[in-house]
Amino acid sequence: MIDFEIPAETAELAAKIRQFVTDEVVPYEKDPRLTQHGPTEDLRRELVAKARAAGLLTFQAPKEFGGIAPSHLEQAVLFEAAGWSTLGPVALNCAAPDEGNMFLLSKIANPAQVAEFLKPVIDGHQRSVFAMTEPGGAGSDPGQLTTKAVRDASTGDYVINGRKWLITGANGARTWIIMADLEGAGATLFLCHGDAPGIVIERTMDTMDRNYVEGHGVVLFDDLRLPPSALLGEEGEAFRYAQLRLAPARLTHCMRWLGAASRAHDIALDYARTRTAFGKPIGQHQGVGFMLADNEIALQQCRLMIWWACWKLDQGERGRHESSMVKSTVSEQLFQVADRCVQVLGGMGISDETPVAMIFRDIRAFRLYDGPTEVHKYAIARQVLGR
Incomplete structure (x- = not known):
């Protein structure tokens, strides 16, 4: 049977989200903090506070983190309502790249990583990035990955070197997921904080879009040294x-x-x-x-x-x-x-x-x-x- 009827509970929540975006978020579309490089972190925090007060923040999160864990089909209805303003997903904490990063971390992060890196993003206290795209071509074809990671035999640390660009939200993000080619294993994901020594935000790129918080950055990894606990998932599985x-x-x-x-x-x-x-x-x-x-x-x-x-x-x-x-x-x-x-x-x-x-x-x-x-x-x- 094919049924296109939206369940009443989902329709009710979608209407509530749409009304919140209309009443509370749309007025910010003229705010000077919506810059050429997207909303500033200060604007994001102000919008997130409104969604938190309305009980709508990160509604898509797993239930153990306070969300309603909607199905993908339910998400389609709810995210469409959130998108009524380009600032709506920012306020509700269901915007890219955080939404996708939260989904990934909830699937593969270990309990310690969840507490340190995922929970603060779900709570809206910090942002995240997924650092994959590179000037040399890695992006649509990640097989061209040139950022390298090597294992320091004396300490067990990973040392990462390379350059990324079009890294959405890099400026000020706290939770970083980094893809690098690990010597002897292949493409691997690493998890660290954005203020780790060795992460250099070279600049924010000027782009035509302005809906992502703090825009898109060019990032240099200069001998970024990470402990074994920074490994996200398994080596070579990125x-x-x-x-x-x-x-x-x-x-x-x-x-x-x-x-x-x-x-x-x-x-x-x-x-x-x-x-x-x-x-x-x-x-x-x-x-x-x-x-x-x-x-x-x-x-x-x-x-x-x-x-x-x-x-x-x-x-x-x-x-x-x-x-x-x-x-x-x-x-x-x-x-x-x-x-x-x-x-x-x-x-x-x-x-x-x-x-x-x-x-x-x-x-x-x-x-x-x-x-x-x-x-x-x-x-x-x-x-x-x-x-």
């Missing part, structure tokens, strides 16, 4: 762990951006009802009306694809193929939705009079992170050709 994280994380990106694109569409609809040209509201002109119709169709197509992939994960499937299909399609379609919203708004659409221009810029980047569309299509083609 690629497997990354895949564990990536399939759900691709989908949560889609969920959040569906909320933002729906917001842009809602603004465009209101404008099309009230703005007049040539004797009638512009929405009654076929050119504009068709764009709005295309948006309505695309948003529902994206929603149903997300739900389908989430259902697959909830059945215990890996969802790698399905999440690639959804990520590639949803990122492209939502970008087109945002583009049409800019077009409907005309001159307003390229200004900051509404959040549509900001959503458009941010959603363009969505076509790249967690795998560009072309990489996902390459993986999809390999899968179908090998059947």
Whole structure:
């Protein structure tokens, strides 16, 4: 049986999240602390305090950490509500990269690592990073990893050297997950604090998106020395762990951006009802009306694809193929939705009079992170050709 009915409890919580974002978060979209490099840490803390007071902070966490542990399908509904503002996931502590890092750490961290590195992120007291992408190519193709780790035979410590870039939230993050090529073992994950000697934040990159806290950093690991306890999981298993994280994380990106694109569409609809040209509201002109119709169709197509992939994960499937299909399609379609919203708004659409221009810029980047569309299509083609 196929049932598209949202359970009453989930619908009620989604409505509560949406109302919280509308009332408490949207007013911060004009805050000067939302900078070219994203929200500042100070703004994040202020927003997190509001979500904590509303009882909505990190609602997606496992129950042992105070969350409701929603299914992937329930997350789809709740994260879409959170994404109504690009600051919504920041406030609710379900934004990237923290959300994906929390998921990964809850699966593979040992009890001591959970207490030291995971619990403070779940509680909203500190942020996390996943340091994988490199200037030389490691990112979509992590096999090009050049950051090296060696074992100091005399102490058992790991010593890491290399450079990373596009490391989201690096500036000020406390919990660091680092991927490095461990001599004799291969790609391995390490866990440490952001103020460890040997981690050098060289700069924050100027990028078109500004929805991630403290933007994207360039990081140098200069003889970063970590104790044996810094090993996350097992040596040589980083690629497997990354895949564990990536399939759900691709989908949560889609969920959040569906909320933002729906917001842009809602603004465009209101404008099309009230703005007049040539004797009638512009929405009654076929050119504009068709764009709005295309948006309505695309948003529902994206929603149903997300739900389908989430259902697959909830059945215990890996969802790698399905999440690639959804990520590639949803990122492209939502970008087109945002583009049409800019077009409907005309001159307003390229200004900051509404959040549509900001959503458009941010959603363009969505076509790249967690795998560009072309990489996902390459993986999809390999899968179908090998059947």
